[in-house]
Amino acid sequence: MEGTAQEIYQGHLDLVSQAVWDRDYDRVAAVMRYPHVIHLAESDHLIDTEAELKLDVETFRDSLMGLGATAYHRVCRDASFDPSDDDRITGRHLTYVMRGGSYLVEPYNCAMILTRVDGVWLGSGIRLAMKLTSGLNYLHPDRYRGTNRQPPRHDA
Numbered sequence: 626m627e628g629t630a631q632e633i634y635q636g637h638l639d640l641v642s643q644a645v646w647d648r649d650y651d652r653v654a655a656v657m658r659y660p661h662v663i664h665l666a667e668s669d670h671l672i673d674t675e676a677e678l679k680l681d682v683e684t685f686r687d688s689l690m691g692l693g694a695t696a697y698h699r700v701c702r703d704a705s706f707d708p709s710d711d712d713r714i715t716g717r718h719l720t721y722v723m724r725g726g727s728y729l730v731e732p733y734n735c736a737m738i739l740t741r742v743d744g745v746w747l748g749s750g751i752r753l754a755m756k757l758t759s760g761l762n763y764l765h766p767d768r769y770r771g772t773n774r775q776p777p778r779h780d781a
Contacts, residue, residue, distance in 0.1 A: 634704035634716040637739055637746055642699050645686055650679040658740055662750035689722065692730075696723040699735070712741035720753075 627633070637656065644652040654675035661672040663681075672678045689697055697720075704716030717736045722729045734754040739746045 630704040630706045630714045630716065631701050633746055634714055634718070634737070634739060635701040637737075637748065638699040638701060638718055641748065642697055645682060645689075646697055648683070648686055650682050653682050654678045656745070656747055658742065658747040658749045661748065664750070664752040666754065692722065693724050694722050694729055695725060696721070698723070702734075714739040714746070 628636070641653055641656060644650075657672075657675075657678055659673060659675070659678075661678060663670045663672065672681065699718050699720045702717045702719060704714055707713035707715060715736070715738055717734060719732050720735055721732050736752040738749040738751075740749045741747075
């Protein structure tokens, strides 16, 4: 995937969004870097392995189905190459969860870091401006119950 930072960022969003919708969790896991970090309003979560990520993505997809979603789209607002590292893109996007022509949740802002490893752009971390009370579940609850896991610091 080559092009401008915005084209690469949107391409990654499209690939992952479609894979989530298709329940292709292997594909989602293959385009992420580990450890992977999800920053939510309530807390930050570290994902160490592909197996952990797949469990979380399946939980998220199930929550989309539970809400009655008929569409899941993410649209790049802006993205740029890191001025000191051509193998890093930072960007922001809006996420839309819809049923027909209506929003199931208000569109919400996200920020993400992509890192190029061996020529492949991988998601390194994401910040979601979405509260866990929205009805969308980004994390499998059994993985975080009773833990004090602390993720590494990232800029996403």
